[in-house]
Amino acid sequence: MAKRITIDPITRIEGHLRVDVEIDNDRVSDAWASCTMWRGIEKILEGRDPREAWLFTQRFCGVCTTVHAIASVRAVEDALKLEIPANAQYIRNLILINHGLHDHIVHFYHLSALDWVDVLQIPKADPGKTSSLAESLSPWVRNSRNEMKAAQDKVKAVAESGQLGIFANGYWGHPAMHLPPEVNLLAFSHYLQALEFQRKANQVVGMLGGKTPHIQNLTVGGVSNAINLDSQAVLGMERLEQIKVLMDEVTSFVQQVYLPDACAISAMYADWFDIGGGVKNYLAVPDLPIDARSTQFDLPGGYIPGANVNAVRPFHSHADEVFRQSVIEDVTHSYYAGKTRLHPWKGETVPEYTDWHSDKKYSWVKAPRFENRPTQVGPLAQVLVGYAHGHDLTRKWTDVALDKISAVAGKKIGVGHLHSTMGRHAARAIRACMLAELSQKHWQLLVDNIAKGDVSIHNPPSFPNGEIQGVGTHEAPRGTLSHWTVIDGGKIKNYQAVVPSTWNASPRDINGAHGPYEASLLNSPIANPELPLEVLRTIHSFDPCMACACHTFDPTGNQIAQVKVL
């Protein structure tokens, strides 16, 4: 008989991802993803000065601050048809790249690796063997026996104290965990090192953005980083060299540690390349413009319908008409009143809460659809779109990763296997390697452009009378982000943010089609409904970011996620 389980992190301010799954014969037979809080933050923007909107939008979320700031200034610039100077493109790009690297490193090591790595197996590992294994996988300099031993000693101390602290709530010893002790130790020693390297990437964001979190250097029309190569006070050669040193270190870590680890772990769980696919329509927008007019990009965009990479439809610019016309938001199963499907420029945000009903409304998330189809966004979409385009950089790192995975797995893992839970992890590591390489390129583009004597950073905006509309897109760490705004007489009339996790966490639509999280869970194995690790693995592979908006601390300790078996 089918069993229903609910996984719902309980907090005082409900604003979290809730997942309900129906289990039949140890497999997921149906799934519902919902968000339990209405935010409607976009309403705050109505009536405000479009030049200040980015200050507010970067507070939508505490982790993804930068991405909402960028999408906002791009939306207003699009409405004004305002170009920005090349220096401003490169400075923004370097911020976006380093934010992305920081985010991907944290996601892999600190937010999802422990779904696969069993910390309690670490005391059994042989540090010498671990070091040899690590050295066989990568030339990384910090894989010595001593490094492994130090990481193991930390875990041993915690395990012996009986106070697991940060690791208290892992699914240790779960039957779906099966890495050898040495691989657990290897990954964990890099978990500790990753804390250092994610910080270095974030330091670059802070050095260019003035501050982190919450960068200060954007303006509609460019950036506010004054440039003078000979000055230490503004953006000069000394600061640029410091940034380069940090980026070199992060690049080495990503290419010599993150990628080999992601490949080794995914290869040892190779069955997860056949689980968790779900929605196979993929969307990515072009990003990292390399000219002032945003006509050329270092990351390609496009739409892939139904897993068919040969049918990819490229987007040639931020202003691509196919993209603009094809996005709608459906509220059939979302707690909103009004028309069922609306284009974001016409979008409404009128709440209508009706309790959780599996066959009616059950989520605060709207259901974005591309050409009326549920669509997956994120690193996997980015990699597949790039691969479909024959984009050199994407192909290079995808091939490197698939070769490494196949070698460890002892069987061929190809591009077709990427439509899966493990495929999303592999794609994120591939994208991180691409971003690391591009960080070097965009640093050089900036330095060369300044060396030519161009120090311009800003084109001033001017607002016409009457109504204009714009869309600002950014291919963020979690996927396609778009801010849609209507401006009337220099004031914001409507503002809608269609965020990556809305695409992926969307509920069913008017046709009953599952959103990507929901579809990815269908048919997943579940070894133990009381400890639904498999559900967490697949959901975490998307890197969800739902409720970062609200942060109230609950000192009663009621923060433990609840698993209810009905």
Place this chain on the structure above:
Amino acid sequence: MKRVLIAGIGNVLLGDDGVGPYVVRMLAASYEFEPGVQVEDLGTPALDLIDHLTATDALILVDSVENGAPAGTVEVYSKENILRCGAPVRMDPHSPALTESLLAADFVGSAPTELLLIGVSGSRFEAGCQLSSPVKAAVPHVVEEILLELDRLDVGYEPAKEKRTDIWWDTVLTPCTSATR
């Protein structure tokens, strides 16, 4: 030199959740501190909080709390109070992560030795840039608690010569003529 971080946490777009950032901006505008003291509006950093925990000897956090007390109640929590809660199972990897960040920093041996959380009970958490009146009325009490903690830590401060608050979100709608930031 003692490194002290006074950090406000919360979302300034969600009513009383913004009390932390509001308080630290008021504090920064009203006082000058001895070298080594940093006052930061950290927004809602989730696990990124770890980075701010690692380079400091003493941490004073201001956050909204839910403890059943009436709005505007100010309550002080120790490091032990916070760690007692344990780390939650995460569905969404970016949910609030004060306890986890602290546990992680503790694990790598870089957590601050001194930690105090000053919690303010809120009542309104829906979209909006203003604090409710009981919470706004509590702001001077929170500032007082911060100064008491600085006294205990033997850290010097004095009233600012010129008061410049920058609570940019707490404004009536600005006309289009206002300066671009």
